[in-house]
Amino acid sequence: MKNYLYAFVCTLSMGFFCMPNTAQALGFRCNSYVIDVGMHKAEVMNKCGNPATRDQRVERRRIGGRQSIGNQALPPVTMQGNRNSVESEREIEIQIEEWVYNFGSQRFMQLLTFEDGRLKQIQDLGYGQ
Numbered sequence: 001m002k003n004y005l006y007a008f009v010c011t012l013s014m015g016f017f018c019m020p021n022t023a024q025a026l027g028f029r030c031n032s033y034v035i036d037v038g039m040h041k042a043e044v045m046n047k048c049g050n051p052a053t054r055d056q057r058v059e060r061r062r063i064g065g066r067q068s069i070g071n072q073a074l075p076p077v078t079m080q081g082n083r084n085s086v087e088s089e090r091e092i093e094i095q096i097e098e099w100v101y102n103f104g105s106q107r108f109m110q111l112l113t114f115e116d117g118r119l120k121q122i123q124d125l126g127y128g129q
Contacts, residue, residue, distance in 0.1 A: 025122045028110050030101065035112075039119045041097065044112065051099035051112070059096050064089035102128040 027036040030048035066087050097114040109125040 025110075025124050028122060028124075030103075035110075035119070035122070037119050037122060041099075041114050041117050041119065044099075044119060048101060052102040052109075053100045055098045057096050059094045060091050061094055062089055062091050100125070104128050 027034050029035070030044075033047040035044055035047065064087060095114075095116050099112045099114070101110045101112070103109065105127055107128060109128045111123040111125055112119055113121040113123075
């Protein structure tokens with residue numbers, strides 16, 4: 001019985017220490033407003049003001065899907081399987097912005113990731129300064 005308890009405690013401890021430093025959040029409070037995933041960056045800026053830091057980059061992603069064959073012009077495709085549909089793949093550019101809000105030493109800083117102007121992810125960082 002002792003060995004099982006020891007193994008359980010060790011496994012639990014390892015899981016705790018292997019957790020990432022940041023925690024994902026669904027939302028947070030900024031002034032008297034709730035900021036949620038899906039909001040437009042203009043709305044966040046209006047409610048929270050300017051972030052402490054702001055970084056931008058462009059990311060290229062491949063997307064694909066199955067389309068029905070019809071009378072419409074299709075992009076270059078690879079024929080696979082069903083004769084009534086084709087699979088296509090293309091590369092798109094996504095505008096990524098990362099904003100950090102620092103609310104002081106009593107609250108966690110917040111890292112906001114926007115994709116094409118919409119809030120996609122919120123992460124709690126360490127305490128602010």
